[in-house]
Amino acid sequence: MSHPTVTTLEQRLNFLNYGIFLQALVATLGSLYFSTYGDPVANLMSGRLFPTSGGFEPCELCWFGRILMYPLVLISGVALLKEDRKFTDYVLPLSIPGLALGFYHYGLQKFAFPNPFRCTAANPCSALQVDYLGFITIPFLEFVAFTVITGLAIWQVKTRRALAAANKHNVKED
Numbered sequence: 001m002s003h004p005t006v007t008t009l010e011q012r013l014n015f016l017n018y019g020i021f022l023q024a025l026v027a028t029l030g031s032l033y034f035s036t037y038g039d040p041v042a043n044l045m046s047g048r049l050f051p052t053s054g055g056f057e058p059c060e061l062c063w064f065g066r067i068l069m070y071p072l073v074l075i076s077g078v079a080l081l082k083e084d085r086k087f088t089d090y091v092l093p094l095s096i097p098g099l100a101l102g103f104y105h106y107g108l109q110k111f112a113f114p115n116p117f118r119c120t121a122a123n124p125c126s127a128l129q130v131d132y133l134g135f136i137t138i139p140f141l142e143f144v145a146f147t148v149i150t151g152l153a154i155w156q157v158k159t160r161r162a163l164a165a166a167n168k169h170n171v172k173e174d
Helices: 006-037 040-046 060-082 088-110 138-173
Strands: none
Touching (some): 006 060, 060 138, 088 138
């Protein structure tokens, strides 16, 4: 069985690091779009991608999701600039609870999970502000984003370990 080369592992590591940053950035920008402009599909159909009104007020669980997602853009962005390969040590403690939160929030909308949070009647956490194809909602998008980030971060940690082992093996051969 052939083992990946150090160069291949370094390339994979860079790909994963950029993937984490890009997913966090897209999720953050999407979240900001929904709260500022509302439904992008409805906006496109009306011919106004950036209307002057119509944003969705985030519910309490959406705010928790934002608290977990938004720092990931900064953490991963700074890590890319500093070439810090261990930044996933800081990403996973935010992305794993975010994944669980997104799953729970989606369950409130689609599976009537119990809700101990202080969601208001005017802005319930179970409200379907968008519902594409009968299953894609804002919490679903949050869950997918945190799943992708968590998956990439775990893969990054494994790749980092493989790279350390490959470097150690190469030093022994020299």
